[in-house]
Each structure stands twice: as C-alpha cells, then as structure tokens.
Amino acid sequence: MALWEREAEFAAIERQLARLCAASPSTCDDGRARVLALTGATGLGKTALLHETAARASARGCTVLYARGSEQEQESGFHVLRALWEPVLPLLDAHARGGGTDLAAAAVGLSAPACAVGPPPHAVYRAVDQLVARLAAHLAARAAPLVVLVDDVHWADPASLAWLTRFIPRAPTLPLLCVIAYDSRDGRPGLAELRKAPGGAQQVHALDALSAHAVDALVRAAFEGGPEEPLFGGETSFAQECRTLTAGNPLAVTRLLDRAGEAGLKPHRDSLPRLAELAPTVCGPGFHEHLQGFGPDCVRLCWAVAVLGAAATLPLATRVAGLGAQAARRAAGTLRRAQVLDMPPRAPDGTPPAAEEAVCFTHPSFAGEVYRAIPSGLRTALHGQTAATLALTRPGHLASAHHLLEVHPDADPTVVAELHRAARAYARAGAPEAAHRCLGRALSEPPARQDRPLLLYELAWAALRSGAPAGAVHHLRAALAEPDCDAPVRRRATRLLALAERRSADR
Numbered sequence: 001m002a003l004w005e006r007e008a009e010f011a012a013i014e015r016q017l018a019r020l021c022a023a024s025p026s027t028c029d030d031g032r033a034r035v036l037a038l039t040g041a042t043g044l045g046k047t048a049l050l051h052e053t054a055a056r057a058s059a060r061g062c063t064v065l066y067a068r069g070s071e072q073e074q075e076s077g078f079h080v081l082r083a084l085w086e087p088v089l090p091l092l093d094a095h096a097r098g099g100g101t102d103l104a105a106a107a108v109g110l111s112a113p114a115c116a117v118g119p120p121p122h123a124v125y126r127a128v129d130q131l132v133a134r135l136a137a138h139l140a141a142r143a144a145p146l147v148v149l150v151d152d153v154h155w156a157d158p159a160s161l162a163w164l165t166r167f168i169p170r171a172p173t174l175p176l177l178c179v180i181a182y183d184s185r186d187g188r189p190g191l192a193e194l195r196k197a198p199g200g201a202q203q204v205h206a207l208d209a210l211s212a213h214a215v216d217a218l219v220r221a222a223f224e225g226g227p228e229e230p231l232f233g234g235e236t237s238f239a240q241e242c243r244t245l246t247a248g249n250p251l252a253v254t255r256l257l258d259r260a261g262e263a264g265l266k267p268h269r270d271s272l273p274r275l276a277e278l279a280p281t282v283c284g285p286g287f288h289e290h291l292q293g294f295g296p297d298c299v300r301l302c303w304a305v306a307v308l309g310a311a312a313t314l315p316l317a318t319r320v321a322g323l324g325a326q327a328a329r330r331a332a333g334t335l336r337r338a339q340v341l342d343m344p345p346r347a348p349d350g351t352p353p354a355a356e357e358a359v360c361f362t363h364p365s366f367a368g369e370v371y372r373a374i375p376s377g378l379r380t381a382l383h384g385q386t387a388a389t390l391a392l393t394r395p396g397h398l399a400s401a402h403h404l405l406e407v408h409p410d411a412d413p414t415v416v417a418e419l420h421r422a423a424r425a426y427a428r429a430g431a432p433e434a435a436h437r438c439l440g441r442a443l444s445e446p447p448a449r450q451d452r453p454l455l456l457y458e459l460a461w462a463a464l465r466s467g468a469p470a471g472a473v474h475h476l477r478a479a480l481a482e483p484d485c486d487a488p489v490r491r492r493a494t495r496l497l498a499l500a501e502r503r504s505a506d507r
C-alpha cells in the first residue's frame with residue numbers, strides 16, 4: 001500500500017541508503033547521521049516505513065536485519081539484541097569474530113562458554129559493538145552493507161535498550177545504517193536516555209497524522225470499483241467524517257475503512273451514523289468488545305496469543321487456551337479472515353507449513369489491548385498455564401521464566417529452580433536486571449530454607465552489577481544471617497560484602 005505524506009522520511013532514507021551503498025567499505029564518509037529515528041504514536045506508520053526501508057535496502061543489495069521490542073517481552077534480557085544478531089553472526093567465522101566474542105556470546109545467542117560469574121554489562125556492550133563492527137566491515141567489503149532496523153524500541157527489554165543507547169553514538173562511524181522507531185510519548189527512563197544519546201547521532205523524524213487530502217485519497221482507494229456513490233453528501237463528507245473519527249491516524253483510518261467495507265457501508269452520508277458506531281471498535285478498549293462478537297473460542301485463542309507473545313504458535317496457543325485442535329483451527333480461521341490474527345498460510349491441500357505455525361496479531365497494539373482486557377485473575381492463571389506448557393514443549397528455553405514472574409507465589413520448588421536457572425543464564429549474558437527480577441521472585445516463592453543463602457548471594461551479585469550496591473549489602477547480610485548458610489557461600493558472601501560496602505560508601 002502506498003504511504004501518504006511521508007516524502008521527507010523517504011528522502012532521508014534514500015539519502016542515507018545512497019551514501020551507505022556508495023561509501024568505500026573500509027571508510028565512512030563523515031556526513032554523520034547514519035542513524036534515523038522515526039517517532040510517533042501508535043499507528044502513525046513507523047513499522048510501515050521500516051518495512052519500506054527494508055524493501056528499498058534489499059533492492060540495493062544490502063543485508064537487512066530487523067528486530068522489534070515487544071510489550072510482552074520486556075522482562076527477557078537481551079530479547080531484541082538476540083533477535084537482531086543471532087541470525088547473522090554465524091556469517092562470521094571464529095577467526096573473523098576475533099577476540100572478545102566470548103563476552104558477547106550469550107547476549108547475542110551464540111554458544112557461550114560456561115563461567116561462574118557474569119561479565120559486567122558495559123564489557124558485554126563493548127564486545128557486542130566489536131562484533132557488529134567486524135560484521136559491518138565484512139558485509140560492506142562484499143557490497144552487501146548492513147542495514148539495522150529496530151522497531152518499537154520503547155518496548156525493548158532494558159538490557160537491549162541500554163546497549164542501543166550506547167551503540168547509537170558509535171553507529172555513524174561504522175559502514176552501516178541504523179533506523180530505529182519508537183513511540184516518543186513513552187515515559188520509560190531508558191527511552192529518555194536513548195533520545196539524549198550523545199553526539200546528536202540520530203536524525204529524528206516525528207511522524208504526523210494524515211491530512212484531509214490523504215484520508216480522502218484512502219477513502220477513494222478503499223471504495224474503488226464499488227458502486228458509483230458520491231463521496232460527498234450533505235454538509236459532512238464520508239472522508240471528512242473518517243478523518244474526524246480517527247484524527248487522521250493511518251492505522252485507525254485503514255482499519256475503519258476495512259470495517260466499513262465488511263459492514264457493507266457505502267461512502268455516503270447515510271452511512272455516517274453507522275461509521276461513528278464502528279469507529280470505537282477499531283483501536284483502543286473497544287477492540288476487545290469487537291472481538292467478543294466472534295464468540296468465546298476466538299476470545300480465548302486471542303487471550304492465549306496475547307499472553308504467549310513472541311513465542312506464540314497455533315499449537316501452543318491451542319494448549320494454553322484449553323481448546324480442542326479443531327475448535328482452535330476454526331477460531332484461527334475466523335480471526336485471520338477478520339484481520340485480527342496473522343499466520344503463515346496452509347498449503348491448498350490443508351497440510352500445515354513445515355515450520356511450526358507462528359501466530360501473532362496483525363498489529364502489535366492489538367496484543368496490548370487484548371492482554372489488558374483479560375480479567376486479572378485469569379491472566380495470572382494463563383501465565384501459569386503458559387509457563388507449564390513451555391516447560392513441557394521447550395525444555396531448557398528461557399521463555400517460561402518471564403511467565404513465572406507473573407504467577408502467584410506458591411512455595412513450588414520447580415518454580416524456584418526454573419527462575420534460578422533463568423537468572424544464571426541472564427547473569428552470564430550480562431543482563432543483571434533480568435537476573436535480579438528472577439531471583440527476587442524466586443525468593444518470594446519462597447524457596448526451601450537451605451536454598452535461601454545461595455539465592456540471596458546471587459541476588460546481591462545481580463544488584464551490584466545493576467549499580468545498586470546498597471541493595472547488595474542488604475542481601476548479603478541477609479544471606480550471612482541465614483542459619484543454613486554453608487561455609488563456601490559464607491566465604492563468597494563475606495568477600496562480596498566487603499566490595500559492596502566499599503562501592504556503597506563511594507556513592
């Protein structure tokens with residue numbers, strides 16, 4: 001679909017791509033701005049512009065990487081970073097990766113050497129930057145320069161956001177183009193830091209709502225080929241009413257026109273009252289009410305997909321929703337036709353695609369709307385069901401840990417063990433905040449008495465690595481006061497306490 005009124009953004013994208021593709025691989029012209037930021041509220045067209053950037057970059061032979069933050073994955077350390085680099089870093093052989101790879105390995109999804117203590121985050125960020133620099137040089141030398149697209153940065157997990165904030169000022173010195181997109185209204189402190197990234201590295205394009213002229217054109221395109229009905233009738237035109245009802249937000253306009261088409265409306269003034277009724281169901285809380293019209297199976301399937309987030313596949317969602325396979329397939333078909341869910345198409349003979357059937361909402365904002373509309377007790381139960389399903393179907397995967405963070409404490413030793421395992425994996429990757437959340441939750445389960453000292457000791461490590469030495473002192477004293485604190489943990493806790501007290505006093 002053509003994107004209206006984005007000429008300035010397209011011009012900037014074209015300029016940057018042309019510079020990237022013209023530059024000699026080893027050098028970088030210093031016209032700076034190799035980072036473009038697209039900002040704006042939900043539905044203003046950030047993702048659409050990133051997709052267009054991807055298409056244009058691919059047409060020029062660039063290597064395009066895309067990852068996005070997700071409202072449901074904010075607790076997963078390095079979720080975005082891993083989604084970005086994991087598919088492409090294997091292009092570099094061990095020699096080309098060079099030294100320091102071990103430090104970055106767990107963060108970017110490469111196999112990591114076992115180590116007792118996780119590295120400090122800044123060392124991990126530096127190591128990732130070195131890998132990215134080598135990869136960018138490698139691809140530029142092969143005339144396939146790197147274009148890195150990061151969508152919905154406002155939902156990125158804290159570890160990935162912290163890396164991106166440090167990477168952005170460095171990006172203009174590398175033979176790559178980085179285009180990021182975020183909702184500038186988001187008040188997360190991490191995002192404020194990203195906006196202020198030093199060196200004026202980002203060229204920011206704030207997207208506007210569409211003008212009356214553009215909405216008019218979209219209305220004409222939507223009803224093209226239909227019966228010859230006048231667009232203008234009475235004092236208010238159909239297109240004007242569309243713009244008023246949607247404030248010119250492209251997502252709301254396109255959805256409203258789809259809905260109007262499904263309802264059989266004609267672009268005529270007689271349709272205006274019905275159009276006004278449809279508008280609240282397009283986005284926002286009214287979207288969930290609209291879903292209920294499809295019946296309970298569809299609602300349950302949507303709830304399951306919203307809770308599963310990036311891990312959602314139709315078989316998993318079917319289990320989490322507690323539906324039979326046939327009922328789930330029927331519901332999925334209905335939701336796909338209604339453009340609520342998206343999934344890879346089945347072959348004409350009905351055989352499923354070879355890959356597991358990934359399923360997601362057609363627009364990420366729908367996932368948030370649906371998630372928030374699930375009654376809270378039920379949402380907690382769905383997280384528990386999801387954690388159990390993932391533990392069964394993807395043993396060893398970290399995905400179940402963030403669901404366990406949402407379930408009510410129940411003194412369950414398997415929950416403690418799973419969270420402890422996830423915390424260690426996050427600590428090893430250099431994501432101490434994520435480790436801290438898992439350990440804090442494991443301690444409130446609560447664990448068996450004999451497990452408390454070690455969990456408290458590791459919690460203190462995570463606090464120290466996260467820049468909270470006073471918290472570390474508190475946890476270490478608690479560990480040392482535990483009657484079951486054995487000699488090895490006591491020794492390590494005593495040593496770490498001295499360090500934490502020094503750091504705390506230095507502040």
Ligand SMILES: Nc1ncnc2c1ncn2[C@@H]1O[C@H](COP(=O)(O)OP(=O)(O)OP(=O)(O)O)[C@@H](O)[C@H]1O
Nearest residue numbers: 002003004041042043044045046047048250251365
């Ligand atoms: N300039 C435009 N002209 C016409 N249609 C547009 C324009 N921008 C976006 N759209 C359409 O509006 C819909 C929403 O756009 P998109 O998903 O890119 O918004 P977004 O800013 O990424 O939203 P979110 O922040 O929720 O992810 C898409 O269907 C897209 O094709």
Ligand SMILES: [Mg+2]
Nearest residue numbers: 046047048151
């Ligand atoms: Mg988007």
